[in-house]
Amino acid sequence: MHAHNRCQYIIDDTTRSKVKIPQAGSRYCDKMTFCLGLSERRNSQNYINGIRLPSFIEKKMLEDLVDFPLQEDDLFVVTYPKSGTVWTLHLTTLIRNTSNAARSEHLVEQSMVWLEREGKEAGLALPSPRRFASHLPYHMVPGGAPARSLAKYIYVARNPKDVAVSFYYHLLRMKSIGNLEWDEFFEMFISGRTMFGPWFDHVLEWWQNKDAENILFLRYEDMKRDLPGAVRSISQFMGYDLDQATIESIAEQSSFENMKANPMANPDNSKYANHFKEDAGSFMRKGVIGDWKNHFSEEQSARFDAEFARRMAGSGLELASY
Numbered sequence: 458m459h460a461h462n463r464c465q466y467i468i469d470d471t472t473r474s475k476v477k478i479p480q481a482g483s484r485y486c487d488k489m490t491f492c493l494g495l496s497e498r499r500n501s502q503n504y505i506n507g508i509r510l511p512s513f514i515e516k517k518m519l520e521d522l523v524d525f526p527l528q529e530d531d532l533f534v535v536t537y538p539k540s541g542t543v544w545t546l547h548l549t550t551l552i553r554n555t556s557n558a559a560r561s562e563h564l565v566e567q568s569m570v571w572l573e574r575e576g577k578e579a580g581l582a583l584p585s586p587r588r589f590a591s592h593l594p595y596h597m598v599p600g601g602a603p604a605r606s607l608a609k610y611i612y613v614a615r616n617p618k619d620v621a622v623s624f625y626y627h628l629l630r631m632k633s634i635g636n637l638e639w640d641e642f643f644e645m646f647i648s649g650r651t652m653f654g655p656w657f658d659h660v661l662e663w664w665q666n667k668d669a670e671n672i673l674f675l676r677y678e679d680m681k682r683d684l685p686g687a688v689r690s691i692s693q694f695m696g697y698d699l700d701q702a703t704i705e706s707i708a709e710q711s712s713f714e715n716m717k718a719n720p721m722a723n724p725d726n727s728k729y730a731n732h733f734k735e736d737a738g739s740f741m742r743k744g745v746i747g748d749w750k751n752h753f754s755e756e757q758s759a760r761f762d763a764e765f766a767r768r769m770a771g772s773g774l775e776l777a778s779y
Contacts, residue, residue, distance in 0.1 A: 508594060508654040514573050521577045522599035530586035531608035532695065534569075537659045538592050538652060539623035540615035541677045545691075546590055547716060549611070551707045552692045553586070555699060572599045592653045595662035604669035611691065612663040615677035617656045618749030618761060621646040625752075643757055647764055657768040664774050678746050684708040 503512050505519060534549060536542045550568060569588040572580045580589065580599070591598055603610045625642045649655025667674035673694045680687040685708040692699045699707075709715065753761070769775075 506597065508597065509650065509652055510573075511652055518576055519573065519597065522572055522580075523601070525572065525577060525580060525599040527600040527606055527608040528585060528587065529607045531589065532586065533589045533591060533598065533603070533608055533610045534613075535591045535593070535598065535610055535663070536613045537615075537620060537656055539620050539627055541613045541680065542590060542592070544680070544711065544713075544716070545611060545613050545675075546588075548688060548691055548707065548711050549588060549695065551710060552688070552695055552697055552699070553588075555697065555703055594654060594659050595666065603672060604666045606671060609671045609673070609694065611673045611675065611694070612667075613675045613677055613680070614660045614664070616746070616749070617646075617660075617765070618753060618758070619677075619746065620656060622749050622752050624651060639752055643753075647761060655768075657765070661769060661772055661774070664772060681746055684711060 503510050503514065505514070505516050532549060534542060534545045536545070546569060553568075569590055570579045570583050571590050573591060573593055577599075580587070589599070593599075595603060598610075600606055600608065621643065624646065625637070625639060628637055628642070645651050646656070649658070653659060663672070663674060666672055673691065675687065675690070685704050688704045688707050688711075689699070692704070749758075
């Protein structure tokens with residue numbers, strides 16, 4: 458390990474690239490300790506089964522969820538963070554409440570449970586048909602392997618470069634994070650040191666099981682380009698036969714602009730809002746395709762493309778498809 462100004466470097470095991478670790482006492486130390494969890498600080502971070510998880514997720518809680526009893530009418534919405542989770546939850550809320558499809562009457566979070574955050578008892582107390590949200594990797598989702606489960610799963614994947622940018626700004630909004638520079642976060646993301654582990658592993662495991670009858674694998678970008686088509690696919694997967702007028706109404710309510718303006722759909726009003734800085738701006742920042750071009754340098758883009766090609770080789774999932 459070599460000293461350089463206020464930072465030290467390690468060689469990341471995954472990418473073989475140099476990753477900076479701030480020295481104690483530097484202005485980056487506290488925030489990087491929170492976000493990175495690199496090898497020197499690994500013992501002080503919340504690693505469970507080799508995956509970096511938020512501190513509120515406890516190993517005992519996950520162990521209790523391994524045999525969580527699932528039902529045929531259970532629905533999971535699963536994503537890597539910042540990949541359209543709230544958007545998809547909003548869509549499924551309106552689809553399940555087609556009699557009230559002209560409006561949202563309840564916060565999205567009031568009709569679903571994050572099992573890894575709220576625990577087994579909260580899930581068991583939820584009335585059927587139950588709806589769960591999760592950022593956990595495929596092999597850690599409550600109730601066992603999804604492809605062999607009674608439940609249904611909607612998984613949404615997003616261009617990882619846009620995920621990285623959205624994740625970066627999400628962290629900047631958190632009270633527990635100080636100043637965080639984009640170049641530093643890029644190294645965290647490409648090396649898989651962010652919460653919920655490497656993007657590559659997370660998406661690939663779900664992609665490899667996408668042909669299971671109870672798994673619907675969607676792309677964020679396809680949803681943006683044809684939202685009514687996405688509503689139709691999701692509703693049919695959920696067992697609903699909606700007419701075109703209802704589909705169009707749900708799609709209209711679920712545009713980025715309308716969700717941001719709707720206090721029942723915007724997470725700024727959620728019970729978790731106290732984790733964010735008061736002047737941090739809205740949870741719903743842009744919701745666009747291609748914002749990564751405003752942040753990635755040419756060198757970073759080339760490195761990420763090479764890493765994607767290496768990690769996803771033979772999978773059939775191409776970066777160009779995003």
